[in-house]
Amino acid sequence: MSGTDTTAVGMTAMTPANRGTDPFASQLYRVARSYRELADTVTLELTPLAGPCATFAPGQFNMLYAFGIGEIAISVSGNRTDQSKLIHTIREVGAVSRAVAGLGVGEVVGLRGPFGVGWPVEAAAGSDVILVAGGLGLAPLRPAIYHLMENRGRYGRVTILFGARDPHQLLFRHEIEQWRESLDVDIHVTVDHADAGWHGNVGVVPMLVPRVDLDPRETVAMVCGPEVMMRFTANALRSAGLSDDRIYVSMERNMKCGIGLCGHCQFGPTFVCKDGPVMRYDRIAGIFAMREI
Amino acid sequence: MEGLETILAEQPFLAGLAAEHRKLLSGCARNHRFDAGGYLFHEGDAADEFFLIRHGRVALEISAPGQAPIVFTTLGPGDVVGASWIIPPYRWMFDARALDLVRAVGIDAACLRGKCDSDHAFGYDMMKRFLPVLAQRLQATRLQVLDVYGKR
Numbered sequence: 001m002s003g004t005d006t007t008a009v010g011m012t013a014m015t016p017a018n019r020g021t022d023p024f025a026s027q028l029y030r031v032a033r034s035y036r037e038l039a040d041t042v043t044l045e046l047t048p049l050a051g052p053c054a055t056f057a058p059g060q061f062n063m064l065y066a067f068g069i070g071e072i073a074i075s076v077s078g079n080r081t082d083q084s085k086l087i088h089t090i091r092e093v094g095a096v097s098r099a100v101a102g103l104g105v106g107e108v109v110g111l112r113g114p115f116g117v118g119w120p121v122e123a124a125a126g127s128d129v130i131l132v133a134g135g136l137g138l139a140p141l142r143p144a145i146y147h148l149m150e151n152r153g154r155y156g157r158v159t160i161l162f163g164a165r166d167p168h169q170l171l172f173r174h175e176i177e178q179w180r181e182s183l184d185v186d187i188h189v190t191v192d193h194a195d196a197g198w199h200g201n202v203g204v205v206p207m208l209v210p211r212v213d214l215d216p217r218e219t220v221a222m223v224c225g226p227e228v229m230m231r232f233t234a235n236a237l238r239s240a241g242l243s244d245d246r247i248y249v250s251m252e253r254n255m256k257c258g259i260g261l262c263g264h265c266q267f268g269p270t271f272v273c274k275d276g277p278v279m280r281y282d283r284i285a286g287i288f289a290m291r292e293i
Numbered sequence: 294m295e296g297l298e299t300i301l302a303e304q305p306f307l308a309g310l311a312a313e314h315r316k317l318l319s320g321c322a323r324n325h326r327f328d329a330g331g332y333l334f335h336e337g338d339a340a341d342e343f344f345l346i347r348h349g350r351v352a353l354e355i356s357a358p359g360q361a362p363i364v365f366t367t368l369g370p371g372d373v374v375g376a377s378w379i380i381p382p383y384r385w386m387f388d389a390r391a392l393d394l395v396r397a398v399g400i401d402a403a404c405l406r407g408k409c410d411s412d413h414a415f416g417y418d419m420m421k422r423f424l425p426v427l428a429q430r431l432q433a434t435r436l437q438v439l440d441v442y443g444k445r
Contacts, residue, residue: 136442190367192436193365193437195362195364196364196390198364201350201369202364202367204433206433210429211369211371220350225441227439232436290445
């Protein structure tokens with residue numbers, strides 16, 4: 001598959017002419033760059049074989065197709081102002097994610113999207129913003145962080161809370177250090193487990209919320225990470241006085257079609273692919289912790 | 294003592310504490326300074342004092358023979374260090390190490406227990422403040438144990 005324009009059986013290659021008309025048609029992208037972020041996490045930079053690169057809103061996702069293996073929903077983790085490429089950060093968990101993450105430079109992947117509802121970066125203009133990420137949850141939040149940094153004057157205080165399993169699992173570590181140096185963003189990093197050699201915070205990321213000076217009436221929260229972590233974080237934000245309609249979470253379910261037709265990602269009365277993945281907490285709080293959902 | 298009362302009034306843990314109770318508490322309080330790397334207390338020591346951090350960060354650690362100490366939480370300004378002073382036999386169950394220069398107010402445990410016993414309204418107020426801290430840390434420990442970032 002390396003370096004060739006390939007159309008898989010059952011998939012339609014998108015051209016500039018038909019792009020946007022058929023949501024099930026994949027556009028072909030080539031891996032321009034691949035780099036390992038963590039032992040099990042890879043970032044791919046993708047450029048279209050033909051036509052313009054798809055544009056996206058922070059928080060949206062694409063369906064990436066590893067030919068002959070399967071398709072997987074992956075959030076865009078790059079900067080939307082760079083319209084030359086799409087960046088995705090993938091954790092190797094199953095057969096499809098391993099296949100996509102394992103693509104080498106020059107190899108081709110099918111891409112449908114972007115899909116879904118993203119972070120409310122425009123609606124949050126004028127407000128303070130707190131972003132809370134756990135583990136790989138920093139990847140879907142990174143486009144929102146880029147947007148806030150590049151439009152810093154349109155927002156009040158910007159706070160980033162990031163938690164990871166241990167110091168070796170800190171995603172985008174170099175970039176976090178750069179953001180911290182910008183001085184107008186308040187960044188707190190914590191890890192769940194550490195030995196005495198780590199001089200940073202230890203403890204779960206929701207525990208950082210009470211340590212931040214928040215004005216609950218002026219703050220919008222964007223939360224992304226494992227669902228349990230988001231539940232604990234939402235509770236911590238509520239305790240800090242934020243109302244549910246100021247809290248946004250990015251949901252994850254088994255997405256297939258990406259346009260709310262197949263029902264695989266149904267979450268109560270909503271479809272995560274179409275009504276999410278970013279959802280306002282007041283709309284799902286009643287079912288968020290329901291194990292049957 | 295006026296200085297300590299003012300310092301205690303600034304502690305978020307004691308927000309809303311009645312002036313007479315603050316005065317009672319300040320009678321058991323003293324200022325502390327710990328250099329980076331110094332220990333506030335060690336596991337097994339008598340829990341004869343707990344601390345309100347004013348400045349700096351503290352790592353709570355558990356060590357096992359032949360292994361590097363495991364840090365299970367870090368605390369910062371406004372946080373309370375230690376609850377073993379409430380629970381018999383009043384012994385610390387972990388080490389507390391200053392990660393950087395730490396300034397803290399120490400509250401003499403025997404003194405405070407005595408005042409709580411003799412003034413139940415004051416004692417109840419103290420318990421209402423400590424219980425949420427304990428519950429919050431229990432919740433945090435549950436989340437740590439869940440290892441939510443691990444592969445499923």
